[in-house]
Amino acid sequence: MQDGTLNHPEASRTPALSVERVSHSYGQRKALDEVSFTVPQGSFTALLGPNGAGKSTLFSLITRLFNVRHGAIQILGFDLNDEPGEALRRLGVVFQARTLDLDLSISQNLIYHAALHGLPASAAKKRIGEILATSELHSRLKEKARNLSGGQLRSIEIVRAFMHRPRLILLDEPTVGLDVRSRAAILTEVRRLVRDEGVSVLWATHLIDEIDQDDRVVVLHQGAVRAEGLVQQIVEAERAKSIGDAFTRLTGISTGGLEEVRA
Numbered sequence: 187m188q189d190g191t192l193n194h195p196e197a198s199r200t201p202a203l204s205v206e207r208v209s210h211s212y213g214q215r216k217a218l219d220e221v222s223f224t225v226p227q228g229s230f231t232a233l234l235g236p237n238g239a240g241k242s243t244l245f246s247l248i249t250r251l252f253n254v255r256h257g258a259i260q261i262l263g264f265d266l267n268d269e270p271g272e273a274l275r276r277l278g279v280v281f282q283a284r285t286l287d288l289d290l291s292i293s294q295n296l297i298y299h300a301a302l303h304g305l306p307a308s309a310a311k312k313r314i315g316e317i318l319a320t321s322e323l324h325s326r327l328k329e330k331a332r333n334l335s336g337g338q339l340r341s342i343e344i345v346r347a348f349m350h351r352p353r354l355i356l357l358d359e360p361t362v363g364l365d366v367r368s369r370a371a372i373l374t375e376v377r378r379l380v381r382d383e384g385v386s387v388l389w390a391t392h393l394i395d396e397i398d399q400d401d402r403v404v405v406l407h408q409g410a411v412r413a414e415g416l417v418q419q420i421v422e423a424e425r426a427k428s429i430g431d432a433f434t435r436l437t438g439i440s441t442g443g444l445e446e447v448r449a
């Protein structure tokens with residue numbers, strides 16, 4: 187039987203993100219070597235790799251900061267080189283560096299960003315209310331961004347990335363520099379949004395303890411994918427005791443339990 191929806195690029199079997207044999211070099215230095223993996227729709231996928239693994243390079247390619255010259259990247263079935271507008275419309279990004287305007291209010295930061303995506307202020311306000319419904323930040327929208335803590339600023343950047351209802355969100359080590367409580371709060375909030383909005387997330391990290399048992403994981407090391415799958419699958423394939431142990435077997439890097447993984 188023919189099912190028309192399956193032919194549509196956004197049919198649920200189409201990955202939110204597909205990276206196929208992508209390579210990238212800085213001069214002679216190869217940062218990514220034939221990298222392939224997918225982020226299924228509605229999944230929280232952790233891109234786990236030590237510093238220098240190639241995570242930021244990959245994000246620069248997915249956001250089109252760099253051109254994809256070797257291999258192909260598709261967002262919801264739209265190729266970044268062939269249909270960049272369609273692909274990027276479905277993408278939200280939280281970069282490592284802080285990008286809020288500290289002299290504007292929280293709501294101005296969110297409303298101005300939404301306007302860039304064609305969302306009128308009234309719709310943007312409604313959307314802010316939806317996302318922040320259960321957050322204490324909802325009562326502080328009129329305050330200047332500079333009054334917020336590092337963790338709260340990050341939370342607002344995450345809200346901003348969700349404003350235009352993207353289908354795929356990239357977060358590049360979003361908890362770097364935050365205390366343990368803020369890190370946990372941000373992870374919980376992003377996982378809630380994945381559940382409630384059915385959005386797909388690619389969460390780059392070098393921290394094993396940010397990974398949950400139900401997550402999908404892509405292990406990136408020295409520019410190559412060393413493993414891809416659900417935590418359980420990777421642990422079993424490596425005959426390991428935990429995802430940290432599997433990571434050590436795959437990369438030769440000792441994690442020392444639930445700590446940072448360093449090159």
Ligand SMILES: Nc1ncnc2c1ncn2[C@@H]1O[C@H](COP(=O)(O)OP(=O)(O)OP(=O)(O)O)[C@@H](O)[C@H]1O
Nearest residue numbers: 212215216217235236237238239240241242243244
């Ligand atoms: N502009 C650049 N010029 C030359 N080499 C670079 C450049 N940017 C990154 N590299 C190299 O490419 C490799 C991958 O770096 P990348 O920043 O993508 O890794 P990462 O996993 O994001 O690490 P980090 O968490 O430290 O940002 C590293 O060997 C790095 O030294």
